[in-house]
Amino acid sequence: MKRIYFATTIVFSLLSLISCGTGENHEAPSQLITQEMAKNLNTKYINERSGVISQSINREDANAIWYSIEELENYIHYIKTEGENKGIQVNGIRFYLGVYPNDTVTYHEKSGLTTIFLSPTKRRATTDKPNSQNTNKVALKTETEENVDATEIQPLNFGGMGNPPKIEYGGN
Numbered sequence: 001m002k003r004i005y006f007a008t009t010i011v012f013s014l015l016s017l018i019s020c021g022t023g024e025n026h027e028a029p030s031q032l033i034t035q036e037m038a039k040n041l042n043t044k045y046i047n048e049r050s051g052v053i054s055q056s057i058n059r060e061d062a063n064a065i066w067y068s069i070e071e072l073e074n075y076i077h078y079i080k081t082e083g084e085n086k087g088i089q090v091n092g093i094r095f096y097l098g099v100y101p102n103d104t105v106t107y108h109e110k111s112g113l114t115t116i117f118l119s120p121t122k123r124r125a126t127t128d129k130p131n132s133q134n135t136n137k138v139a140l141k142t143e144t145e146e147n148v149d150a151t152e153i154q155p156l157n158f159g160g161m162g163n164p165p166k167i168e169y170g171g172n
Contacts, residue, residue, distance in 0.1 A: 035170065042169035057112060064167045065116045065159040075156045079120040082153045092121040092147055096155075110161065117157040122150040 033041075045063060053061045076093075083090035096117050104111045124145045 039169050046168065053114070059112075062110075062114045062161040064169075065161060067156075067159040071156075071159075075118060079150070079153050083120065083122070083150065086152050088122050088150050088152060090120045090122055090150055090153070094119045094121050094147070094149060098157075113161065115157060115161075116159065117155045119155040120150040120153045121147045124148045 042063075050061065050063050079090050079093070082088075096119060098115045098117055100107045100110045100113055100115055102112045
């Protein structure tokens with residue numbers, strides 16, 4: 001839960017951008033938050049988490065990751081297409097927090113800093129289980145597990161962190 005506020009702000013921002021990027025008429029997503037709430041979430045993250053994390057790694061850590069609308073639309077198209085090709089019904093995207101390896105040769109200024117990577121999700125049928133309502137016959141029922149990672153499709157990473165890594169919501 002250490003970075004939940006950071007992830008929440010990023011997720012809501014990305015979902016808002018994604019839903020507006022298709023050019024179609026859509027209703028406003030039910031998960032929208034006010035600018036004030038976004039500012040409060042970000043301020044709370046900076047005040048309660050960012051300093052602790054930066055202190056523990058002895059440098060300022062990233063608190064926001066940026067992807068262009070084109071990158072996000074591209075990724076959504078990619079995971080839908082890959083899902084269809086592999087017989088997977090992609091039903092969403094999970095946003096994971098991660099930390100780059102401490103390898104300045106490969107990861108340059110991102111080395112050791114926080115990142116967000118996107119992973120497609122799917123529904124997965126679980127093992128058939130005996131139906132407890134029918135004791136005379138061994139009837140099996142299939143249950144579905146919702147929103148599991150579709151590890152058959154590659155995640156997306158390497159968004160921009162800004163320079164310096166720390167940025168406050170709404171700051172220009």
